[in-house]
Amino acid sequence: xxxxxxxxxxxxxxxxxxxxxxxxxxxxxxxxxxxxxxxxxxxxxxxxxxxxxxxxxxxxxxxxxxxxxxxxxxxxxxxxxxxxxxxxxxxxxxxxxxxxxxxxxxxxxxxxxxxxxxxxxxxxxxxxxxxxxxxxxxxxxxxxxxxxxx
Amino acid sequence: xxxxxxxxxxxxxxxxxxxxxxxxxxxxxxxxxxxxxxxxxxxxxxxxxxxxxxxxxxxxxxxxxxxxxxxxxxxxxxxxxxxxxxxxxxxxxxxxxxxxxxxxxxxxxxxxxxxxxxxxxxxxxxxxxxxxxxxxxxxxxxxxxxxxxxxxxxxxxxxxxxxxxxxxxxxxxxxxxxxxxxxxxxxxxxxxxxxxxxxxxxxxxxxxxxxxxxxxxxxxxxxxxxxxxxxxxxxxxxxxxxxxxxxxxxxxxxxxxxxxxxxxxxxxxxxxxxxxxxxxxxxxxxxxxxxxxxxxxxxxxxxxxxxxxxxxxxxxxxxxxxxxxxxxxxxxxxxxxxxxxxxxxxxxxxxxxxxxxxxxxxxxxxxxxxxxxxxxxxxxxxxxxxxxxxxxxxxxxxxxxxxxxxxxxxxxxxxxxxxxxxxxxxxxxxxxxxxxxxxxxxxxxxxxxxxxxxxxxxxxxxxxxxxxxxxxxxxxxxxxxxxxxxxxxxxxxxxxxxxxxxxxxxxxxxxxxxxxxxxxxxxxxxxxxxxxxxxxxxxxxxxxxxxxxxxxxxxxxxxxxxxxxxxxxxxxxxxxxxxxxxxxxxxxxxxxxxxxxxxxxxxxxxxxxxxxxxxxxxxxxxxxxxxxxxxxxxxxxxxxxxxxxxxxxxxxxxxxxxxxxxxxxxxxxxxxxxxx
Numbered sequence: 025x026x027x028x029x030x031x032x033x034x035x036x037x038x039x040x041x042x043x044x045x046x047x048x049x050x051x052x053x054x055x056x057x058x059x060x061x062x063x064x065x066x067x068x069x070x071x072x073x074x075x076x077x078x079x080x081x082x083x084x085x086x087x088x089x090x091x092x093x094x095x096x097x098x099x100x101x102x103x104x105x106x107x108x109x110x111x112x113x114x115x116x117x118x119x120x121x122x123x124x125x126x127x128x129x130x131x132x133x134x135x136x137x138x139x140x141x142x143x144x145x146x147x148x149x150x151x152x153x154x155x156x157x158x159x160x161x162x163x164x165x166x167x168x169x170x171x172x173x174x
Numbered sequence: 175x176x177x178x179x180x181x182x183x184x185x186x187x188x189x190x191x192x193x194x195x196x197x198x199x200x201x202x203x204x205x206x207x208x209x210x211x212x213x214x215x216x217x218x219x220x221x222x223x224x225x226x227x228x229x230x231x232x233x234x235x236x237x238x239x240x241x242x243x244x245x246x247x248x249x250x251x252x253x254x255x256x257x258x259x260x261x262x263x264x265x266x267x268x269x270x271x272x273x274x275x276x277x278x279x280x281x282x283x284x285x286x287x288x289x290x291x292x293x294x295x296x297x298x299x300x301x302x303x304x305x306x307x308x309x310x311x312x313x314x315x316x317x318x319x320x321x322x323x324x325x326x327x328x329x330x331x332x333x334x335x336x337x338x339x340x341x342x343x344x345x346x347x348x349x350x351x352x353x354x355x356x357x358x359x360x361x362x363x364x365x366x367x368x369x370x371x372x373x374x375x376x377x378x379x380x381x382x383x384x385x386x387x388x389x390x391x392x393x394x395x396x397x398x399x400x401x402x403x404x405x406x407x408x409x410x411x412x413x414x415x416x417x418x419x420x421x422x423x424x425x426x427x428x429x430x431x432x433x434x435x436x437x438x439x440x441x442x443x444x445x446x447x448x449x450x451x452x453x454x455x456x457x458x459x460x461x462x463x464x465x466x467x468x469x470x471x472x473x474x475x476x477x478x479x480x481x482x483x484x485x486x487x488x489x490x491x492x493x494x495x496x497x498x499x500x501x502x503x504x505x506x507x508x509x510x511x512x513x514x515x516x517x518x519x520x521x522x523x524x525x526x527x528x529x530x531x532x533x534x535x536x537x538x539x540x541x542x543x544x545x546x547x548x549x550x551x552x553x554x555x556x557x558x559x560x561x562x563x564x565x566x567x568x569x570x571x572x573x574x575x576x577x578x579x580x581x582x583x584x585x586x587x588x589x590x591x592x593x594x595x596x597x598x599x600x601x602x603x604x605x606x607x608x609x610x611x612x613x614x615x616x617x618x619x620x621x622x623x624x625x626x627x628x629x630x631x632x633x634x635x636x637x638x639x640x641x642x643x644x645x646x647x648x649x650x651x652x653x654x655x656x657x658x659x660x661x662x663x664x665x666x667x668x669x670x671x672x673x674x675x676x677x678x679x680x681x682x683x684x685x686x687x688x689x690x691x692x693x694x695x696x697x698x699x700x701x702x703x704x705x706x707x708x709x710x711x712x713x714x715x716x717x718x719x720x721x722x723x724x725x726x727x728x729x730x731x732x733x734x735x736x737x738x739x740x741x742x743x744x745x746x747x748x749x750x751x752x753x754x755x756x757x758x759x760x761x762x763x764x765x766x767x768x769x770x771x772x773x774x775x776x777x778x779x780x781x782x783x784x785x786x787x788x789x790x791x792x793x794x795x796x797x798x799x800x801x802x803x804x805x806x807x808x809x810x811x812x813x814x815x816x817x818x819x820x821x822x823x824x825x826x827x828x829x830x831x832x833x834x835x836x837x838x839x840x841x842x843x844x845x846x847x848x849x850x
Contacts, residue, residue, distance in 0.1 A: 030522070038526060039529070041570075041573075042533035042570065045566040046537055049558070049561075053558050053562040054557070054558050055556065055557050056554060056556055056557075057557040076557055088779075090786060091699050093699060093788065131697065132697060132778030132779055135407075136758070136759070
C-alpha cells in the first residue's frame, strides 16, 4: 500500500481539532445528572456544581406567584418503575428522607407541571438544601411517543 | 379486518424469509427462476404489509376500540386527519409504517433492477429482505399492532395533543422515508462487498436513492424544527435533545456520503470510505431508533421504555459486525491507488468537508451518549446540554462553510496561485467587506462576524460559478443571459441544483446564527390594559376570551402590538388550550414573522380568576431565513433529481457495457465549463 502522507496529515489535523473541541467543551459544560436520592447521598460534595436533578413533584407543594414569576415545589424520588404495580395512581408516596425544595424565579410555569409528574430541574443546590433552578422541564406523559416528538 | 392484518403480517414474514432463501439458492445453483421467484415474493410481501396498514387504518377510522392500539391512540372525537396520522402516533403503528415503507422501497428497487445489475442486485435484495425480516419479526412477536383488548372501552385515550398539529402529521413520515430509503444504498453497498464487484456500479445504481433519502431527512429535520418552534412554545427550534440528534446524525453522514461518492466516480479514490459512510448512515438510523426506544439515554421526552431497545441493539451489533467483517475481508480490493496531489485541489476540499461532517456527527454522537459513558467510567451520570453542542459544532460549522466556498471553485488535482487568485478574488473581497460592514453595524461577537463573512464568501463563489457557466454558454451558443441561465441549470441539473442547495444551506446558516446570537425575551405578568416592551415593540394586553368545545377549552389573549412611533401594527392572539382527554394543557403560540425578526408571543399562564395573564415574548432576528433556506434546499434537490436525459444515457452505457473505460465515465454534470 502506498504511503499517503497528505491524507493522513490533513485528516489527523481535523481529528485533533474535533477531539480538542469536544474535550474542552465537556469540561466547561458538563452537569451532573442525578436523581433525588443521589443528590441526597452526595449532598456534601456537590457544592456549586451545575446539576440536573430528576424527581417527582410532591403532592400539594406547588406554589406559583404569577406577578413575580416565582415557582416553588418539592421534589421526591421517582419510584422504581419495576417495583410499581401497573395500576398505581399518578402520585406516589415517597420516602420521607429524600426531598428537596425547588425555587425557580423568572420563568413561566410549565404547562405540564402537576403533582405527581416527573420533572428535570436544572440548577444548583444551595447550602439550605433548596435547589435554585434556572429551568424546570417536565417529562411528557408516558404514552408520548418520542419518534414523533422530535 | 384486524384479523386479516395480523394474518397478512405473518405471511409477509414468511415471504421475506422465502425471498432470501430463493435468491441465494438461485444464484448459487445458477437457477434464474428462483431469482425471479424471490423478486415476486418481495412484491407479494409488499402487498401483505399494505393489507396490514389498510387494516390498521380502517380500524382507526372506524374507531374500533377492541384493538389495543386504536384505544390507546385515537378517540371518536379525534379529527379524521389525525385518525389517519395516528398510524404513526404510537410505537406499534410507527414500526408497521416503517416496515411498509421498507417493503415499498424494496419492491421499487426490485423492479428497477429486474434486468439491471444481475450480479449484485439479488444480493442487495436479500439484504433488504433481511432487514425486513427483523422488522416483521418485531411486528409479529414483540410489538404487535393487532392485539385485542379483553374489555372493549367505550372511548379511546386519544392522540397526544402536542401531536395534533399539521407539522407533526408530516414530520414523522418524512423522517421515516429518509431513514428507510437509506437502506437501499446500504443494501447495494453490502451486496458489492459480498460479491466483490467493487467498482462504482453500486453507487451509480443507488445515487437517486441516496439523494432521495437525504431530501427526506432534510425535510424531516426541518419539519421537526418548525413543529418545535410553533408548538412547544419555548421560542427555539432545536434543543440538541437525543431524539433530535438521532435524526440529525444520519443527515450529516448522508451529506458526507453524497459528496465523497463524487470523488470515487471521478478519481476512483475513497472506496472504503464510501462503503463505510453508507454503513454508518444505516447504522445510525438503527441507533436512533434504539436510543429513542430503550430508555438508556434520558431525554425530556421520557421515552416509553418498551423493551424494544435490546432487540434493536442486538440487530445493530450484528449488522455492524457483519459489515465490518465484510470490509476487512475485501480490504485488499478496496485500497485506493493514490494520494491526492495537493491540498489545493477539489479532492482535498471534498475530503476535508467529509471529515468536518463526520467530525460534527461524532461530536453529536459523543454528546448524546456521554451520560452513559460517564456513568460506566466514573459512576456518575454527567450530561452535556446545548452549550456543549454549540461550542463544539459552532467552529466546525465555520470550517465546513469555508470549504463549501472553496470546493466548487477549486480545480481537480492541483491549483496554481494564479488560478486561485482569479477564482477567489471577488468572493474574498465580498466576504471581507461583509465582515467589515457587520462590525461597523455594531456587531462585536467574533463568531458572528466570521460567520457572516464566510457566508458572503460562499455566496460570492456560487455567483462566480453561475456567471462562468452563463458566459461560456453565451459565447458558445450565443444565448441571451436569462436563457443561458435556464439552459445552464437544465443541462447540468446535478451540478447547479447542488449550488442551489448550497445557497439554501448558507441562507439557513445565517438564520441560525442570527437567531442564536440575537434572541431576546421578556417575561411578564400583566392585567388587562397593561403594556410592556420588547425591542422596539410595545405590547398591550387587551383581555382574555374563553371558548369551550367538546374536545377542548381554549383561553385566548388579545395582545395589541405597537411600533415605537405608537402606530398599531397588529393584534396577536396567543392561546392556551386545555384538552379534555387526556386532561392536558397545551400552548398555542402567536407568531408575527418578518424577514427581519419574528415576534413570538406565548400565553404562559392565566390566573385562576381569569384577570391577569403571564406572557413570555421572544424577539428572534432572522429566524425567517432558516425556513427560507429550507425551501431553497428543497428547490435545489428537486432540480438535482429532475430526470436528465444525458445522465440516463450515461447510466445505460455503464450498465450495459459493464465497465466502460475510466475516461468515459465523467458524469454529465462535469461537462459544464469552468469546473476543470
